[in-house]
Amino acid sequence: MTVNVVVNDEAREVEPGTKAWQLFADDPDVVAARIDGDLRDLSVELAGGQRVEPVAIDSPDGLDILRHSTAHVMAQAVQELFPDARLGIGPPIADGFYYDFDVAEPFVPEDLAKIETRMRKIVKEGQKFSRREVDDDAARVELADEPYKLELIGLKSDTDAAEGASVEVGDGGLSIYDNLKRDGSLAWKDLCRGPHLPTTKRIPAFALMRSAAAYWRGDERNKQLQRIYGTAWESKEALEQHQHRIEEAQRRDHRRLGNELDLYSFPDEIGSGMAVFHPKGGVIKREMEDYVRRRHLEEGFDYVGTPHISKDGLFHTSGHLPYYADTMFPPMEMENAEYRLKAMNCPMHNLIYRSRQRSYRELPLRFFEFGSVYRYEKSGVVHGLTRVRAMTQDDSHSYVTPEQAPAEVEHLLTFVTGLLRDFGLDDYYFELSTRDDAKPDKFIGSDEQWETATAVLETAARTFGVDLVPDPGGAAFYGPKISVQARDAIGRTWQMSTIQYDFNQPAADRFNLEYVAADGTRQQPVMIHSAKFGSIERFIGVLVEHYAGAFPPWLAPVQAVGIPVAERHVDYLRTLGQRLKGAGIRFEVDDSDERMQKKIRTAQTQKVPLMLIVGDNDVENDAVSFRYRSGEQENGVAVDEAVTRILEAIATKSQV
Incomplete structure (x- = not known):
């Protein structure tokens, strides 16, 4: 049968x-x-x-399984080399995996080399991954020497209680994976939901990357463990390509380039996650602000302004407390009231909307501001400009009738994708974040509201013919969102602009926002959040890495530099500089004592896009030698032509 x-x-x-x-x-x-x-x-x-x-094995699911299996091999190797090591959690992550360990001393590079050697031995042995189901009591007996695993068993219905816990425990029964030698004897075991590869021999290529400290369950009040990061790929060629991408990413690291190009810094005296912009970085920030302010006005937005702090009752009204309490700075006691640094601008925009009666004739009503917001990111995740605690958002909110919502979402998507293209980020896809139906306590609103809002976003997104990737459970508590995921020059993906549908804050039990409809009745508007840059700081960090610091002329802090062949040519360049600056061009003259070739190398190191080199013939003929950042050079270019070329490169936002 x-x-x-x-x-x-x-x-x-x-x-x-x-x-x-x-x-x-x-x-x-x-x-x-x-x-x-x-x-x-x-x-x-x-x-x-x-x-x-x-x-x-080369599919997204296959790579996760490969990496999770490799994490198990790494944990086995660690416990063979360091028998007193206790196990934390070891999930797959983007491009790799990690595992946390409680050890007496932090790992050093020599330890990682030994662990990797032992891992290769385990892989070569072809140990079998064998799954067996166990009940809670049996698991506790088997894992009695693993205190962190015992804690996970007690949390199995709440996998959000620890990062990566879902790979080990969850709703339903428990399972343990045994690593079996070829003779069937037990080599090692771990609490895990799986799945895993059939055997360790199916691991084609891996490498350990680094170790770092990590608090157990991501909580600073807990013990600090040692985390080892690794990567695994479907072939040695894929691993080599990944390692090349890492080297390229290190070359483009915006923290290093920010220092080398004198753009910004992160003084300890101010605090973690708070950047200061130097004059050259300030040029980039100002250009971005001028651009996005002008574009918002062109797209029908009204510029507004709101304070940095508020009574915390405002954030209870909006619903952000208690949902976002952990990421907001603690309250400040003043005049018998508690105030908070704002972590979002939308509640204050709602007060502007509510300041007077609104008519359907005013809708869509669009507010925009550069709002400074403050979020208490944990120290372990703060990273340069891409994860900060103090940021400036180009935050906007559209108030529309329910019938206007689909067109408004399309309008915003057109806006944000055009902006990304202007900044050279023209490879992107959309991600649709929806609620997790299994966790209703993390979201508010009725099923009908969520279905309507999700349908509006999905329908609008599909009209653009761009890949739409689902992100179940990734929505904000108040409604679904579309995020534009842009790929940079080396293929990494960054979440950039976001558009969120909010049926919560306008509600009667929140801000009670209304408009008078055509029939005289009072109706509730839909509120649509949108951030084009997200945060200006993060966007700058992404751009620095995308361009490796070599900004196109329109964004470059110094757009052109004058290089004299000899000191007698400096006055000619200064006179030319007055004309260029009068045309709005950011121009400097290198009048240092260095030789001409050294000045050219300095300009290239500083990634200045255009160089105007001047010698005797140029002075005599009212000309310059026009040199590009790439090294291409054209001699005897008339000054008028040189000015025209620079202005055209700026106006067209071209990359030279």
Whole structure:
């Protein structure tokens, strides 16, 4: 007697007891199976009526399984080398994995080298990943020497209580994975939900990257553990490509370039996550602000301004407290009231809307400001300009009738995608973040409100013909959102602009926002949040890395530099500089004592896009040698032509 399964949409008859691996035995790239939508080990026994799909090692799911399996191998190697090490959590992450350990001394590079060598031995042994289900009591007995695992067992219904906990525990039963030697004896075991590769020998390429301190469960009140980061890929070639991307990312690191190009700094005296912009960085910031202010006015927004602090009752009204309390700075006691630094601008914009009666004729009503907001990011995640505690948002809110919402979302998407293209970020996709129906306490609003809002965003996004990737559970508590995910010059993805549909704050039990409809009734508007840059600081950090500091002329702090062949040519360049500055061009003359070639190298190091080199013939002919950042040079260019070229490069936002 046989049972029926559907494999890749094709019906097949198999013998009872058939394992998933038997369906794909001829394809060595298959490392797991998706059975009725759930990821499972290839060792799972098939039942009748199931839909079975192969999971290839180079697919997103396959890479996660590969990396999680490699994390287990790393943890086994650590405990073999450091028997007193206690296990934390070891999930896959973007491009790699990590595992946390409680050890007596921090890991040093020599330790990582030893761990990696031991891992290669385990991989070569071809140990089998074998899953078995256990109940809570049995798991506690088996893992009695692992205090952090015991704590996870107690938290299994709340996987948000610890980063990465969902790979180990969750709703339902527990499982333990045994690493079995070829003779069937136990080499190592770990609490885990799986799935895993069939054997360690299916790990093609990996490397350990670094170690760092990490608080248990991400809580600064808990013990500090040691986290080892690694990466694993489907082939040695893919690993080498990844390592090359890392080297390129290090070359582009905006923290290093910010220092080398004198753009910004992060003084300890001010505090973690708070940047100061130097004059050259201030030029970039001002250009961005001028650009986005002008574009908002062109798109029908009214400029408003709000204070940096507010009574904290405002954030209770908006619903942000208690949802965002952990990321807001503590309250300040003043005049028998508690005040908070604002972490978002929308509640204050609602007060502007509510300041007088509104008519349907005014809608869409669009408010915009550069709002300074403050968020208490944990010290472990603060990172240069891309994760800060003090930021400036180009924050806007559109108040529309429900019927106007679809057109407004399209209007905003057109706006943000045009902005990204102007800044050279023209490779992007959309991500649609929705609520997690399994966690209703983390979201507010009715099913109907969520369905309507999600449909509006999804329909508008699909009109752009751009990939729309689902992000279940990623919505804000008050409504779904679209985020534009842009790829930079080396293929990394950054969340940039966001558009959020909010049916919460206008509600009667919140700000009670209304407009008088055409029939004289009072109706509730829909509120649509949008941030084009997100935060200006973060956007600058992304741009520095995207361009590796070599900004296009319109954004460059110094757009052109004058280089004299000899000291006698300096006055000519200064006179030319007055004309260039009069035309709005940011121009400097290098009148240092260095030789001409050294001045050219300095300009290239500072990534100045254009150089005007002047010698005797140029002075005589009212000309310059026009040199590009790439090294291309054209001699004898008339000054009028040189000015025209610079202005054209700025106006067209070209990259030279």
